Amino acid sequence: MSDKPVKFGLVGFGAWGQHHANAITVTEGAELVAIAARSDESVAAARAAYPNATVYNDFNELIARDDLEVVDVVVPSHLHHTVASAVLSGGKHLLLEKPMGVALDECDDMIRIAKENDRLFCVGHELRLSSMWGKAYQMIQDGFIGKPLYTLVELSRNPYRMGAEGWRYDLSRVGSWILEEPIHFFDLARWYMEPSGQPERIYATANSKQQDHPELHDNFSAIMHFSGGGYAVVSQTLAAFEHHQTVKITGTKGALWASWSGAKDRTRHPTFSLRAFDGEEVTTVPIDKPTGELFELEDQIARMVDAIRRNVPLHCTADDGRWSVAMCLAAEESVRAGQTVEMKNYL
Ligand SMILES: NC(=O)C1=CN([C@@H]2O[C@H](COP(=O)(O)OP(=O)(O)OC[C@H]3O[C@@H](n4cnc5c(N)ncnc54)[C@H](OP(=O)(O)O)[C@@H]3O)[C@@H](O)[C@H]2O)C=CC1
Numbered sequence: 001m002s003d004k005p006v007k008f009g010l011v012g013f014g015a016w017g018q019h020h021a022n023a024i025t026v027t028e029g030a031e032l033v034a035i036a037a038r039s040d041e042s043v044a045a046a047r048a049a050y051p052n053a054t055v056y057n058d059f060n061e062l063i064a065r066d067d068l069e070v071v072d073v074v075v076p077s078h079l080h081h082t083v084a085s086a087v088l089s090g091g092k093h094l095l096l097e098k099p100m101g102v103a104l105d106e107c108d109d110m111i112r113i114a115k116e117n118d119r120l121f122c123v124g125h126e127l128r129l130s131s132m133w134g135k136a137y138q139m140i141q142d143g144f145i146g147k148p149l150y151t152l153v154e155l156s157r158n159p160y161r162m163g164a165e166g167w168r169y170d171l172s173r174v175g176s177w178i179l180e181e182p183i184h185f186f187d188l189a190r191w192y193m194e195p196s197g198q199p200e201r202i203y204a205t206a207n208s209k210q211q212d213h214p215e216l217h218d219n220f221s222a223i224m225h226f227s228g229g230g231y232a233v234v235s236q237t238l239a240a241f242e243h244h245q246t247v248k249i250t251g252t253k254g255a256l257w258a259s260w261s262g263a264k265d266r267t268r269h270p271t272f273s274l275r276a277f278d279g280e281e282v283t284t285v286p287i288d289k290p291t292g293e294l295f296e297l298e299d300q301i302a303r304m305v306d307a308i309r310r311n312v313p314l315h316c317t318a319d320d321g322r323w324s325v326a327m328c329l330a331a332e333e334s335v336r337a338g339q340t341v342e343m344k345n346y347l
């Protein structure tokens with residue numbers, strides 16, 4: 001086992017890619033040696049911020065380096081398949097931002113290439129690493145609430161960022177708005193409901209406040225039934241203010257209630273709490289470190305290092321990433337058709 005730092009390449013130096021760059025830099029055992037960006041402005045910004053890294057304007061040149069062990073991909077969602085396939089074919093481990101892809105054939109193709117090249121493939125559903133959302137998972141696994149029968153994941157937030165060249169507001173590049181943020185909550189709900197089996201069917205509804213863009217859902221709600229009898233509700237509005245997320249989980253014995261609030265999703269000063277009911281008394285569960293996507297991003301890089309150096313399991317595998325895309329696409333189809341959609345058509 002080598003104790004040398006894991007050499008990271010990063011593709012994408014936009015709003016979230018810059019946070020990845022910082023997270024790699026502050027993580028013990030990780031070294032950011034190369035960055036690929038696209039526009040001259042982004043290339044210049046990457047060079048100025050990380051003078052010790054080599055910056056490319058073609059991601060293929062980055063992948064062709066023989067010293068990189070892992071490439072972290074943080075580009076607009078319609079490019080995930082192209083860039084990630086090149087990373088895996090080039091023999092590098094992969095950390096790919098969510099959504100894993102914008103179509104299931106993309107996900108299947110990437111899974112195949114990862115297997116053929118025997119590479120690690122992690123998808124960036126970072127909520128699984130949270131000190132609070134993860135604590136709730138652990139309590140469910142430990143039987144604190146009995147068998148989970150109901151999970152509500154709800155978010156009220158301000159509108160999405162546009163993204164470079166407005167990709168996030170263009171369906172041909174973003175795929176679906178359900179793949180943007182609700183995908184985190186589908187992943188969380190499926191994770192919490194593990195003792196209740198796998199998702200079997202979904203009904204979803206949505207609307208938009210943008211009259212000329214009804215396909216961009218500002219309000220979205222889905223109800224998802226599991227094979228073991230439980231169900232989950234995922235609900236989000238982008239027509240609100242700040243960032244407020246709530247999770248309520250009830251089981252045969254008890255209940256959990258978690259909430260997270262910040263002025264923005266990327267605050268380092270959120271308020272959060274986890275309350276628990278074991279069937280007899282309500283307690284506040286101590287959370288040992290702050291939670292929020294900036295914190296979990298650092299944990300995600302550290303986990304990737306541990307997976308490469310110490311065979312620690314990935315927090316979110318490509319199979320999990322594919323499930324999350326499948327649930328979102330099923331929900332999108334349900335919104336379109338106005339009917340319940342069977343998950344078996346997406347497996
Ligand atoms: N897990 C999470 O919590 C989050 C995940 N994400 C995901 O991360 C991804 C990126 O989102 P975000 O950073 O907000 O988007 P941005 O639009 O801010 O950044 C995307 C970047 O990708 C760059 N890019 C585009 N094409 C290429 C290319 N061929 N080679 C190299 N770079 C390229 C763009 O370059 P240029 O600047 O030159 O145009 C841009 O800087 C998305 O998939 C999104 O869903 C985003 C936020 C949070």
Ligand SMILES: O=C1CO[C@H](CO)[C@@H](O)[C@@H]1O
Pocket residue numbers: 159160161180181184265293
């Ligand atoms: O977690 C997230 C925060 O918001 C972004 C959009 O503005 C999403 O892309 C992302 O997944």
